[in-house]
Amino acid sequence: MEGIVTRRVIPSDNSCLFNAVGYVVDHDKTKASELRQVIAATVASDPEKYSEAFLGKPNEEYCAWIQDSEKWGGAIELSILADYYGREIAAYDIQTGRCDLYGQEKRYSERVMLIYDGLHYDALVISPFEGAPEEFDQTIFEVRKDRTIGPIEGVALNFVKEQQGVSPIFWFQEAGEHAQATGHVNFQEYR
Template sequence: MDGIIVRRVIPSDNSCLFNAVGYVMDHDKNKAPELRQVIAATVASDPVKYSEAFLGKPNEEYFSWIQDSEKWGVVLTWLLLFYSEGAIELSILADYYGREIAAYDIQTTRCDLYGQEKKYSERVMLIYDGLHYDALAMSPFEGAPEEFDQTIFAVRKDRTIGPAEGLAHNFVKEQQRKRSYTDTANFTLRCGVCQIGVIGQKEAVEHAQATGHANFQEYR
């Protein structure tokens, strides 16, 4: 399919990662409840692999937490900075669907590829702005309806997805040029519990570890 790479916006409702995955996998932006349960069941099934050290919280606590529709967004970003935001969840979902998930970070233009060690034959793509995930798709032309989107791409023998991969990289670079991201090292947050202001992820993590508070909102 020839065309252009487009960013399909996912609602900012604390479930953007799950619904972005749902869109690229199933053309469904309302998969969050189902996919939260998939992740919870996977984690609960292997408490040795998914230990407190791995998850950043006890297995049982994570099991309940990940199924709560209010938990994600900024809360996840600051609580789980011990690994790349969403890395555990994306790894699980790549295995669940049997497809690679490429997650592009706008600020760094880095692409984190989940499931690549399994050498799956297909790949989907997401884009991350520092706080929020959207879906990437190939559209036949600018303004084409979403039903014409191609979101699943065959992985070639060289482990690329052909021209679509270069188009995706160029799209992400253009988003970076436009500064379409949140600088998590320097932006300002306010603790939703005690209303103390902090600057950047380092101060937020320190505050969360010292107080146990995990509800932060961005403010300017």
């Protein structure tokens, strides 16, 4: 593995999950609106699979709800986006040190990585060196026969563990600064 695991910060605008996925797949941090529409269309196209019991609200209501830029995404949206892009999405949780892998049952040949601190998603990438410009980020990784992405997986997990002691205090400080700068104060999980 060449390079270092780097956390690319995604703006805290209630669309961080969608924009983080957009970044790791397309190097585009402004995909939220498009990806919200993809999710709504997927859910609307299969009301049996995406039932009220599964979604926590009626299918039609969910479809309108997920397109609201103030609403947050989570596991349902990540599983749909993994299928949409035909890639596994690894979401590393700083609080638990756990990695939730979406799309693994489909045995996709590539994987992208996100990092989640309990309130916010950022992109997890391999950068060639400290401070390298984002255009040099490697964001898509080949899934090997053993269903891992090789040494990168362990390095990413170690990075996440290092973030455990930093994140909550740092995040709340960052959230406070963000709220002060933008007037944005909706920092709560949607489920």
